[in-house]
Amino acid sequence: MLLTGEYAGGDKVSAAAGDPPTILYAGRLIAEKRVDLLLDAFALAHGDDPALRLLIVGDGPERERLAQRAASLGIETAVTFAGFVPETTLDRLFAQATAIVQPSAREGYGMVVVEAAAYGVPVVVVEAPDNAAVELVEPGSNGLVAAPTPAALARTIAALRHDNPQWRARVAGWYAANRTQLSLDHSLRTVAGAIDGYGSLTAPVPAD
Known part of the structure; x- marks a missing residue:
């Protein structure tokens, strides 16, 4: 596969997790995003960890x-539906999140x-046949992959809440090791190199 990365956001400023510990979801509120699964899982996690909070950023037909x-x-009282927020605010929320789900x-x-x-920041994604995000998670390095059940997702949330500073250090190391191949610039240069190579293979042979 030529396109190894699509990220064009550059490096970000990392920070310690905010207080209270907050799980962040950012995206459209539509059925295929399965935010209802997240709510069910969070209810279980919150029952064991009442300090935990859930922040849902984004909007859509499923909000009500x-x-x-x-x-x-x-x-x-532990869940906030924030709607759409400015990019600078979203940057801060990402940096301070305990985990992104x-x-x-x-x-x-x-x-x-x-x-x-x-x-x-560590991330949790959920197994699904059409979820390509699973391929970007190296369990234990940059996050975890959960089975699509409330109990399984709750366990992964609890795992990332536990020893969160150590998780953040591992994620930072993973990003540092993979940042080049994840970048859009690297993908474009890879494609350009492949095109140049193909051109050299198919160029007409000069006549004598």
């Missing part, structure tokens, strides 16, 4: 239903995995 779901689970059933690349790693 999801807010009602949070209320039915009894976690409405992306429960989506379908991702074409998984940019959130790379963006989280650029901040040194």
Whole structure:
């Protein structure tokens, strides 16, 4: 595969996790993102760790239903639906998150995995046949992959909450080791090199 990376955001400033510990979801609130699965999992994690908070950034047709779901689970005071936020605010929220959770059933690349790693923040993605983000997670290095059940996802959230400074150090190391091949610039240069090489192989042979 020629396109090894699509990230064009550059390096970010890492920080310690904020207080209270906060799980961050950022994306559209549509059915295929499976935010309802995240809410069910968070309810379990919060039951064992009442200090934990969930911040949902983004908007979409599922927002009202999801807010009602949070209320039915009894976690409405621990969950914030922030809607869309300015890019500078999102940068700060990413940097201070305890973990980024992306429960989506379908991702074409998984940019959130790379963006989280650029901040040194561990990420959780959820198994699904069409979720390419799973391929970017090296369990134990930059995050974890959960089975698509509330209990399994809750366990991964708890794991990233535990020893979070050590997790952040491992993620920063993973990003440092992989930053070049994850960049869009590297992909474009790879493609350009391949095109040049193909051109040299197919160039007409000069006549004598």
